[in-house]
Amino acid sequence: SAVISQKPSRDICQRGTSLTIQCQVDSQVTMMFWYRQQPGQSLTLIATANQGSEATYESGFVIDKFPISRPNLTFSTLTVSNMSPEDSSIYLCSVEDEAGSSYEQYFGPGTRLTVT
Amino acid sequence: GQNIDQPTEMTATEGAIVQINCTYQTSGFNGLFWYQQHAGEAPTFLSYNVLDGLEEKGRFSSFLSRSKGYSYLLLKELQMKDSASYLCAVKNSNYQLIWGAGTKLIIKP
Numbered sequence: 281s282a283v284i285s286q287k288p289s290r291d292i293c294q295r296g297t298s299l300t301i302q303c304q305v306d307s308q309v310t311m312m313f314w315y316r317q318q319p320g321q322s323l324t325l326i327a328t329a330n331q332g333s334e335a336t337y338e339s340g341f342v343i344d345k346f347p348i349s350r351p352n353l354t355f356s357t358l359t360v361s362n363m364s365p366e367d368s369s370i371y372l373c374s375v376e377d378e379a380g381s382s383y384e385q386y387f388g389p390g391t392r393l394t395v396t
Numbered sequence: 397g398q399n400i401d402q403p404t405e406m407t408a409t410e411g412a413i414v415q416i417n418c419t420y421q422t423s424g425f426n427g428l429f430w431y432q433q434h435a436g437e438a439p440t441f442l443s444y445n446v447l448d449g450l451e452e453k454g455r456f457s458s459f460l461s462r463s464k465g466y467s468y469l470l471l472k473e474l475q476m477k478d479s480a481s482y483l484c485a486v487k488n489s490n491y492q493l494i495w496g497a498g499t500k501l502i503i504k505p
Contacts, residue, residue: 281441322483322497323439372438382446384429385493387438 282307282375284388292394293363300359301391303373308353313385314346315372323372329356363395398422400496402484407502408474416469416482416499424489430458430469431483433498439483443469471501479503 283306293299303312314326327335327348335348349357360367370392374385400420408414420428427446431439445451445460445467457470469482484496 322495324495325493382427382429382444383487384441384444386441390438 281377282309282386284373284375284386286371286373286388286391288391289389290392290394292396295364295395297363298359298361299363299393300357301371301373303356303358303388305354305375309375310353310378311376312350312356313374313376314348314356314358315374315387317370317372317390326358326371360393363393365395368393368395398488398494400484400486400494402482402496402499404497405500405502407504408471410474410476410503410505412474413470413472414474414501416471416484416501418467418469418484418496420465420467420484420486420494420496422486422488422494425462426487426489426491428458428460428467429485429487429493430456430467431485433481433483435480442482474503476503476505 285304287302312329315323316326317323325338326341326346327337329335329348329350331350331353345361347359370390372387372390374387376383376385402418429444430442432442433439443458445458448460448462450457450459455472460467481498481500483498486494
């Protein structure tokens with residue numbers, strides 16, 4: 281299984297500012313995913329990031345608010361722009377296990393964001 | 397629409413057995429996953445079912461009936477460390493992963 285790290289692990293930010301979250305994987309993967317998880321809730325997919333192409337955003341999420349970079353097969357960033365308190369959440373990146381048959385997803389430890 | 401239903405919360409006793417149910421309605425089916433998530437941590441993969449039947453992995457087993465749109469996760473010999481949320485997720489025909497809201501399992505001594 282892939283080992284995934286995220287930076288920062290947590291941050292407290294002021295409204296109107298932006299935060300970039302980094303996700304590093306210890307192996308090359310085709311697809312990386314960015315999720316948001318609000319307290320006590322399930323995971324909501326923000327976008328899918330493939331290397332060499334534009335990220336694909338889910339309904340309700342737009343590139344201007346959540347720009348994503350995917351410069352190579354082991355790294356991605358998610359920026360939360362012009363933040364408001366509603367953006368307070370845990371942000372998780374994940375990858376699919378392409379070596380196995382089930383393509384299960386493995387998650388990074390998450391970034392806990394609080395917007396004041 | 398697509399949806400996955402799980403009980404919000406369940407309570408069980410240490411050493412006992414608990415079954416967490418999951419029903420789903422999705423556009424197509426390409427596998428069902430169970431994940432465990434401890435409070436404040438990321439989800440970790442537990443099991444995968446794509447064919448009908450029971451998959452056993454130590455103290456945990458997962459069952460699937462595609463015709464009924466139903467799965468369950470069975471946890472045996474419960475330990476206090478099993479207190480966590482258990483998430484059911486289904487991969488649809490577009491290979492998108494649809495997530496349930498999770499079941500919070502509370503283990504009492």
